[in-house]
Amino acid sequence: MDTFEALYNRRSIRGFDRTKKIPEGIVEKILQASGYALSWPGNYFPWRLIIIRDQEMKDLLGNCAKEVAKVIFGGSFELFGLGHLWYLPKDTQLAVAEYTTTGELWEYPRDSYITIIPTISDGGWQDTITSLTEYHMTLSQYLGFATQNMWLVGHSYGVGAGYNGMPLVDSRRREVVSEYLGIPPSWIATGAFSFGYAKGPRYFGPTRPPLEGMVFSEYWGNPYVRAGLRGARYEANELPKTDLEETIKNINLVRSFGQAPVPDWMLERIMDVAIWGPVPENFKAWRLIIIRDEESKKFLQDCVKYKANDPWTYKYPELQYGRLSHIPKEDRVAEIEKMFDRGFGDWFTQADVLILVVSGYVSWRDQPNASMSPGQAPMYCIACGNCTQNMMIAATALGLGLNYDPLIGGDGRVQDRVFDYFGIPGGTWLLHGILGLGEAGEKEDVVRPKLEELVFDEQWGNVHQPATE
Secondary structure, eight states, X not given: OBHHHHHHXXXXXXXXOTTOOOOXXXXXXXXXXXXXXXXXXXXXXXXXXXXEOOHHHHHHHHHHHHHHHIIIIIHOHHHHSGGGGTTSOHHHHHHHHHHHTTOGGGOGGGGOSEEEEEEEESSTTSSSOOTTGGGHHHHHHHHHHHHHHHHHHHHHTXXXXXXEOHHHHSHHHHHHHHHHHTOOTTEEEOOEEEEEOBSSOOOOOOOOOOGGGTEEEXXXXXXXXXXXXXXXXXXXXXXXXXXXXXXXXXXXXXXXXXXXXXXXXXXXXXXXXXXXXXXXXXXXXXXXXXXXXXXXXXXXXXHHHGGGGOTTTTSOHHHHHTTOTTSOHHHHHHHHHHHHHHOSSXXXXXXXXXXXXXXXXXXXXXXXXXXXXXXXXXXXXXXXXXXXXXXXXXXXXXXXXXXXXXXXXXXXXXXXXXXHHHTOXXXXXXXXXXXXXXXXXXXXXXXXXXXXXXXXXXXXXXXXXXXXX
């Protein structure tokens, strides 16, 4: 399937036909797509997937989802009623709000062909010191990168998918399911990612907001103005035709950028596909800040450079070696040395455009309430990762070079400096990272993990074995 066709036509599917089985060859392609997502700096992957085929477990997840949804949507109509359905015509808001109170919309894991439990590390990815434990929400975006790859590849083969946070958003139910599946306490089960063939076509998806409502220029609150509205010459450009799977497998990750500027039409197309990423309940809990100012780029570079001397995270090779299980032992020291030699943030001032990616985790509702913030169920940060992955895929399809750095958001002190500099409201927004775009320079070496290191069958630790047809 063409890359942009997939980016624009993918939809969440919440009704599956139990009588139709997904060919196992397609299941494997979906799973393999997860391994082509970017790794956290240092080349490790802070997420794992558990494939559920057992009907009893799928039924349990469906029941949990329905029960939790009834409590949330039925018990707090003022919070989840008409206010968050702003994007629907007023004469239909009440009917839709009433329908959500039954919880039936979220019990679809029971009818899926397979349901995957995506898990994110809560610090257990470090072999000794868990200094980033409280920043697991920043790690969650990497699970978003992986799941969006799977979602898009499934769609390209006619397979529907829905990522359902309801079954595990409640800590009691998450505890029961985690114990049943053997998930260690240092890993967080985030929801039920269900795949199957749709009962029927989905003709309409959620209403998408305008670009100006999601993107700021240079600093928070300064709406991005499209090139066509700035009086700039803006000609219609045909999108290139590229194969989705090949694009995902060959994300154009670079170590350096050339000097050619990113055309406005490409930048706007990249931001536009982010809007078409999945988000829970159509809450657009993310924002982008477009940065071309050289002084701002240098400021961000200075903020992240010090991470090379952070003793708890990157200073000592002993903390790095254990994370590189997917790299042969004889190559691990060289991989660690390479990471330190290249430095941190060295490409910030080379990229023509930096995109600061920010996610909300309280203010996404009409009445802020921390009780349903990401916390131990970081769906909103995962969704932000889904949208960021769309941008990286689109940039690759357009022939641009890209790089992504999350370290700007991994330290509360640095985040405070960045928020103050760009005017980002504190307390309700979380800094995810920096996406750099520009003319491709030197390609980055990418080491891919083996699928069996990331995927388990039915139980944690039960190494995935491809099913036979």
